[in-house]
Amino acid sequence: xxxxxxxxxxxxxxxGNPLTVKCTYSVSGNPYLFWYVQYPNRGLQxxxxxxxxxxxxxxxxxxEAEFNKSQTSFHLKxxxxxxxxxxxxxxxxxxxxxxxxxxxxxxxxxSVIA
Amino acid sequence: xAGVTQTPKFQVLKTGQxxxxxxxxxMNHNSMYWYRQDPGMGLxxxxxxxxxxxxxxxxxxxxxxxxxxxxxxFSLRLESAAPSQTSVYFCASSVPGQGKYFGPGTRLTVL
Numbered sequence: 001x002x003x004x005x006x007x008x009x010x011x012x013x014x015x016g017n018p019l020t021v022k023c024t025y026s027v028s029g030n031p032y033l034f035w036y037v038q039y040p041n042r043g044l045q046x047x048x049x050x051x052x053x054x055x056x057x058x059x060x061x062x063x064e065a066e067f068n069k070s071q072t073s074f075h076l077k078x079x080x081x082x083x084x085x086x087x088x089x090x091x092x093x094x095x096x097x098x099x100x101x102x103x104x105x106x107x108x109x110x111s112v113i114a
Numbered sequence: 115x116a117g118v119t120q121t122p123k124f125q126v127l128k129t130g131q132x133x134x135x136x137x138x139x140x141m142n143h144n145s146m147y148w149y150r151q152d153p154g155m156g157l158x159x160x161x162x163x164x165x166x167x168x169x170x171x172x173x174x175x176x177x178x179x180x181x182x183x184x185x186x187x188f189s190l191r192l193e194s195a196a197p198s199q200t201s202v203y204f205c206a207s208s209v210p211g212q213g214k215y216f217g218p219g220t221r222l223t224v225l
Contacts, residue, residue: 046213
């Protein structure tokens, strides 16, 4: 069975600094990996995904994530954080083979301080 | 194109009452899902439907039933609500290997 770990409940970063939100995963075979963002009292919004190809994936709002197969990681990054990036971020994984459901991490709350 | 819609947005039930959460999508997606979100727990899959006419249990199916009425609609039913089912419920739809589209959520409180 697949699983996702987001080791940090909370990440604080100053506006303009780079940010990283960590994610590691476990899955049989090749993974499909996703990042979602949730703003207060809203549903989840898709940010980016890794299916195959380049290990560095670029997504919405200037975010990117790097797939590292040897470390089974898919960390979310942004070169320069904005206050408006403050939200709850979820990493998710499903197995590439078969139509397996998506499994989510517990979420990391990002606070960007002006 | 409304995406994924859910009704109601808010609901308060008493223990033992029943209710159905409605979900519809207009993107012609085969797969639909019901998740619950609890603080510190992330999203947990309750049930999913890979295609019209099929449903499967997820991680936390106990106390729930689902119906895939047609390709567009996927409802979640609580037959006898319990306080442990107080949560925010999200419906989602997708095609395999692609990102999921989530509805706005239903905030349910069971007293």
